[in-house]
Amino acid sequence: MSLPVVAVVGATGAVGVEFLSCLEQRKFPMKELRLLASARSKGKKMTFKGTEITVEELTESSFQGVDIALFSAGGSISKKFCPIAAKAGAVAVDNSSAFRMDPTVPLVIPEINPEAVKLHKGIIANPNCSTIIAITPLWPIHRVNRIKRLIASTYQAASGAGAAAMQELIDSTHAYLHNQPFEPKIIPHPYAFNLFSHTSKIDAATGYNEEEIKMVKETRKIFGDNDIRISATCVRVPVLRAHSEALTVECERAITPDEVRALLKNAPGVKIVEDIEKNYFPMPKDASGQGDILCGRIRTDSSDPTGHSFCMFVAGDQLLKGAALNAVQIAELLVK
Numbered sequence: 586m587s588l589p590v591v592a593v594v595g596a597t598g599a600v601g602v603e604f605l606s607c608l609e610q611r612k613f614p615m616k617e618l619r620l621l622a623s624a625r626s627k628g629k630k631m632t633f634k635g636t637e638i639t640v641e642e643l644t645e646s647s648f649q650g651v652d653i654a655l656f657s658a659g660g661s662i663s664k665k666f667c668p669i670a671a672k673a674g675a676v677a678v679d680n681s682s683a684f685r686m687d688p689t690v691p692l693v694i695p696e697i698n699p700e701a702v703k704l705h706k707g708i709i710a711n712p713n714c715s716t717i718i719a720i721t722p723l724w725p726i727h728r729v730n731r732i733k734r735l736i737a738s739t740y741q742a743a744s745g746a747g748a749a750a751m752q753e754l755i756d757s758t759h760a761y762l763h764n765q766p767f768e769p770k771i772i773p774h775p776y777a778f779n780l781f782s783h784t785s786k787i788d789a790a791t792g793y794n795e796e797e798i799k800m801v802k803e804t805r806k807i808f809g810d811n812d813i814r815i816s817a818t819c820v821r822v823p824v825l826r827a828h829s830e831a832l833t834v835e836c837e838r839a840i841t842p843d844e845v846r847a848l849l850k851n852a853p854g855v856k857i858v859e860d861i862e863k864n865y866f867p868m869p870k871d872a873s874g875q876g877d878i879l880c881g882r883i884r885t886d887s888s889d890p891t892g893h894s895f896c897m898f899v900a901g902d903q904l905l906k907g908a909a910l911n912a913v914q915i916a917e918l919l920v921k
């Protein structure tokens with residue numbers, strides 16, 4: 586591909602602004618950058634590499650001449666506009682869940698299955714943020730000692746629900762601290778000094794919510810392993826932008842914490858954070874604003890006497906590796 590024209594759909598959103606910063610920081614090669622959002626943002630200026638770019642309204646003709654379109658404007662916008670972008674000759678890299686389980690659409694974490702990018706037919710899906718943050722560090726282990734079973738408990742930040750949810754966390758905390766009443770508008774529960782089960786729809790038959798089901802299905806697709814058994818509990822916590830997760834992992838063969846550390850030590854996209862003496866382990870505060878998944882509290886699962894299982898605590902920036910960074914890494918594979 587010669588120098589591409591790149592469009593960002595949802596440029597004004599929480600992930601959208603991170604698309605811009607990732608493209609800038611990673612010096613993504615491009616001829617032109619176009620910013621698209623709703624009519625509400627038309628004419629707004631955003632700065633990229635020191636230059637102001639005017640936001641345009643997303644319409645069906647927005648993709649003429651576009652080579653790569655990064656989407657993060659919600660599932661319904663993606664459902665309608667990704668095929669329009671693909672028809673116009675662009676490759677859409679979509680951060681929504683609209684196409685992730687479509688068998689004709691690659692679902693890609695560049696550290697795990699970069700080769701899947703080649704199979705695209707105009708749309709490539711970016712996985713769910715909790716899935717990316719859990720399985721980027723599990724892949725180096727799965728490759729050498731197959732993971733049979735994963736139990737994940739998430740501690741998810743406000744950013745996953747968008748910029749307005751982040752603002753609601755700030756505003757409701759301010760109101761709480763000043764003893765003022767606060768009426769939630771975005772999040773259906775009081776958010777300050779509280780946590781709640783992920784608000785996606787619950788499947789009545791199984792009791793799992795959509796976020797939990799995404800973690801199961803997407804992991805199987807990305808790992809190319811339909812037999813991996815997964816159970817997740819997804820919870821939103823009052824943190825602004827980095828998700829944390831407690832993982833319990835059962836492998837096919839015995840595995841020690843030191844073996845896990847050795848496998849993760851030089852793995853791409855992963856950083857071990859473990860200071861046992863200081864009780865210093867991955868925290869969302871440290872994960873925020875950087876691209877690696879922080880991994881720590883690596884220990885043998887004391888509930889499995891066979892020695893095949895370990896526990897680990899991870900934290901990763903939902904807006905970066907969980908969304909914008911992973912999508913820009915996919916785009917980098919397209920221009921390689």
Ligand code: A2P
Pocket residue numbers: 594595596597598599600601621622623624625626627643657658659662746747748749
């Ligand atoms: P806008 O700012 O104009 O509403 P977030 O995930 O942080 O809530 O951001 C959602 C992003 O999706 C924003 O950039 C928002 O633009 C964009 N968006 C929402 N609805 C539409 C729409 N109908 N057409 C184009 N962009 C949209």
